[in-house]
Every structure is written in C-alpha cells, then in structure tokens.
Amino acid sequence: MRRSVAAITATAPVVALGTFDGVHEGHRALIARAVAVATATGRPWLPVAFFPPPKTLFGGHPFLSSESEKHTLLVEAGLASGAAPSEVVIVPFDADFASTPAAAFVDALAARAPTALVVGEDFRFGRGRAGGVHDLEAAGRLDVLPLVAIGDEVVKSSAIRDALDAGDVERAGELLGAPYRVSGTVVAGDRRGRTIGVPTANLAVDPRKALPVGVFAVQVDLPDGSRRGGMANLGPRPSFAGPAASLEAHVFDWEGDLYGADITVHVVARLRGQTRFADLPALRAQLAADAVAARARLALAPA
Structure with missing residues (x-):
C-alpha cells in the first residue's frame, strides 16, 4: 500500500480518484471505467483514496470502511471489473494533508504523468475544498463520471450511513453492491x-x-x-x-x-x-x- 501520490511507481497509470468510503456502487462504476480505460490504452490502473474520510476528521461522522477494509474492497472491485490495480494508494487524511493547496495536489498528480484521471463529478479537494474536478485537467486527460442512482436515491456514503443508523442493512447492501x-x-x-x-x-x-x-x-x-x-x-x-x-x-x-x-x-x-x-x-x-x-x-x- 502506498501512502502518497509521490510514492506511485506505475508508469503513466490510469488513476481512479476518490475518498472511496465503503466502495459503494458509485465507486464501483468509477473503478469499472478506470479498468476499461486502462485496458483500452494498455496501461495499469490504480486508485488514489483517502483515510479517514474528511467527514470523519472534521465532522466526527463514522466511516464505513477501515483502511484495511478499503484496501481489500478496492482490489476486489478492480478484479470484479476485470483487472486488479497495479498498486493501491491510500493517503492519510489528517489536518496537515487537508491544508494542502489544491494546486499542489494537482502538481503531485501531474508529476506521475497519468494516462487518465477518472473521477466522480462531485469530487472536491485541497485546502477548504477549493479544488473541483476541472482543476484536475492540468494533471492529464480527465474522465468525469456522473453520480449513480438506485431508484430515486443517489448512491452516497452518507445515504449508507443513514440506512445503517436505521438498521436497514439490506438497503445499505443495495447501495454498497454487497x-x-x-x-x-x-x-x-x-x-x-x-x-x-x-x-x-x-x-x-x-x-x-x-x-x-x-x-x-x-x-x-x-x-x-x-x-x-x-x-x-x-x-x-x-x-x-x-x-x-x-x-x-x-x-x-x-x-x-x-x-x-x-x-x-x-x-x-x-x-x-x-x-x-x-x-x-x-x-x-x-x-x-x-x-x-x-x-x-x-x-x-x-x-
């Protein structure tokens, strides 16, 4: 497991970027897209995730997946889509990292010369959540996926936490995909x-x-x-x-x-x-x- 973007060893990887708390159906769609792009271009793919989630650090919200659970789930999701990641990056999300300027994070990604960055449309990053998905264009080709909905509910980690709070583990499982x-x-x-x-x-x-x-x-x-x-x-x-x-x-x-x-x-x-x-x-x-x-x-x- 890598702890920073700078530690990535893969050459020109396809990078799936997100918090990936729970590795739910929305995350799985993003990973499937990353695997598809990697397969089409002949490049490796890898996820860049964060732990704990920002909402845990700043708001005290419970997380869905521990760091080790997240690692396992990311590998499993890749295999289910046809290819294991070449490596898994889980960045420790602490106060120091949260203060990183958005431009510095983009520069770190650009230094790895990614073939593509695959990201959800609601991804935010950098100090004060100042960075949006289109700021990532400076790091490489950008592939932005819309949010996934099941029925009339958008799949989000917060919706899964709400289902768990209500004891509705079957609904949580539907949103998670398992x-x-x-x-x-x-x-x-x-x-x-x-x-x-x-x-x-x-x-x-x-x-x-x-x-x-x-x-x-x-x-x-x-x-x-x-x-x-x-x-x-x-x-x-x-x-x-x-x-x-x-x-x-x-x-x-x-x-x-x-x-x-x-x-x-x-x-x-x-x-x-x-x-x-x-x-x-x-x-x-x-x-x-x-x-x-x-x-x-x-x-x-x-x-």
Whole structure:
C-alpha cells in the first residue's frame, strides 16, 4: 500500500480518484471505467483514496470502511471489473494533508504523468475544498463520471450511513453492491456465550466505524478461507454490562478457537432490535429462535 501520490511507481497509470468510503456502487462504476480505460490504452490502473474520510476528521461522522477494509474492497472491485490495480494508494487524511493547496495536489498528480484521471463529478479537494474536478485537467486527460442512482436515491456514503443508523442493512447492501462488512481481530470476551451454548467471536472494532444496532443474520469469512453463516449482536449488549459498542458473532456449525484471528463479518439482514432479558433461560430461548430465523434468511442470500 502506498501512502502518497509521490510514492506511485506505475508508469503513466490510469488513476481512479476518490475518498472511496465503503466502495459503494458509485465507486464501483468509477473503478469499472478506470479498468476499461486502462485496458483500452494498455496501461495499469490504480486508485488514489483517502483515510479517514474528511467527514470523519472534521465532522466526527463514522466511516464505513477501515483502511484495511478499503484496501481489500478496492482490489476486489478492480478484479470484479476485470483487472486488479497495479498498486493501491491510500493517503492519510489528517489536518496537515487537508491544508494542502489544491494546486499542489494537482502538481503531485501531474508529476506521475497519468494516462487518465477518472473521477466522480462531485469530487472536491485541497485546502477548504477549493479544488473541483476541472482543476484536475492540468494533471492529464480527465474522465468525469456522473453520480449513480438506485431508484430515486443517489448512491452516497452518507445515504449508507443513514440506512445503517436505521438498521436497514439490506438497503445499505443495495447501495454498497454487497452486504456491509466489518473486519477485525477476534479478542477475548467474557465467554458468557459458551456458558449458554452459543459461543461468540468478539471483534475488536474501531469506535469510529459505523455499526448498525441489533441482532443480524451474517456470513463470516474464517481464516481457513471458508464462509459460514451465523448471527451477530451489534452494538451494546443490553443483558450484560460491558463496552458501549461491540460485535459478537456466533458461527453456525463450526467449532474452534478464533482468538487472535482476523475475520470478516458480512451483515446480511436484521432479525430484531436489542432486548434486555430478565434471566438466562429467556435469553437462551430467544437466541434459539434467532438462529432459526437467521438460517432461514441466509438460505435466501447469495453464497
């Protein structure tokens, strides 16, 4: 992973430029166009992205994709369009970078002699968001894509955050082009799940990451390369004291030790909101019902 435009090593690349938070359907269209241009010109393509998003730095808004998730999603989107990127650039977006004059950013891009710059029509950059897409013409051939809409809604990261806030993970998945994902390292929990017959993998999640709240049907990518169905509690645990937000996933039909492993949870559908139970028997009964509902819902989901 490269950390700056200056670190790009590809010769005359096609550059897809954007924040790419979530790598949603609009971003995927932009990447598909970059791959098409790269294929037609015989040049490599690469994305230039930023993390965290400006809205996280300046407004405290949660982000959709961590830096590592964004890297994975960008590579996957390229492969889905026919070509992996030659390299991935994710620039650390901090106060120093945000103060970069727009002209300096254009000069940095021009120094890499891009074959083309592929960008969405609403892209802004530079100190005070002073730079617009047509300022990029000084860096090379410009290919500006219109915003993508699904139904009557423009696909934007803010719309996906709103859907997640409402617990509508299926709508979020439509806008993303895939179920919302949460990746992280499994950490030790209080092991209460094992005592009630529902062991869970507890994920360490950046508190800045957007998380819907409730109980969900999920698919889990395990270290052995398999993908298993499961169910997960996201957000606070109303029946127990503990962290304000967490992700606890129970993997169906699987036994093993995941502590210290990196896994990815794909949030497929919401089963219910969170409820505080008076005793463990009531909690066990509800979890059994949740498992039945999750298996039924996952049977409808693409593999």
